[in-house]
Amino acid sequence: MQPGQAVIMEGELEKRSDNLLQFWRKKLCVLTKESLSLFPDAQKKSKCKELKFQSIKKVDCVERTGKYIYFTIVTTDNKEIDFRCLDQSAWNAAITLALIEFQNKAAVQSFRSQQGTNTRVAPCV
Incomplete structure (x- = not known):
């Protein structure tokens, strides 16, 4: 995460580990206009994993159960990263937007x- 970036959303997400047992691990996440940063601890002292939007293809596989919303971030190299969040947090919608x-x-x-440079295009709102 670059210093000075405006934060859209900050809070807890759970990421499924890549190992054989696939445990859900809580991560402190920070969403900006450029990326989603994942911190292993709540103090943001450890090095974060940054998923830059330029390397993300889509947010996919949204499924709602009683307590959680499950979704997958698909990268441009077709790697799938599974997440879940509490139903009311709407992380999947914020990341998608x-x-x-x-x-x-x-x-x-x-x-x-x-x-x-001579062509004028209406700005996105």
């Missing part, structure tokens, strides 16, 4: 660079 905004801005920038 931030990712869509990031992808839309990237698409507009790409379009502008292909069309040249």
Whole structure:
């Protein structure tokens, strides 16, 4: 996470481990316009794992059970990272909206660079 980035959402998510037993591990997460950062401890003292939106393809497989919402982040290299959050926290929606905004801005920038600097495009709201 870059210093000075505006925080959209901060709180606890659970990430399923990659090992054979696939335990759910609590992570302190910070969502910004550029990435989702995962800290192993609540004090943010340990090094975080940062999932930059440029390397995320989509948020997928949303399933709701009584207590949790389960969802998967799919990276551009097709790696799947499983998460769950409490039903009322709406982490999946916040991540999806931030990712869509990031992808839309990237698409507009790409379009502008292909069309040249003289073309005017209405800004995204």
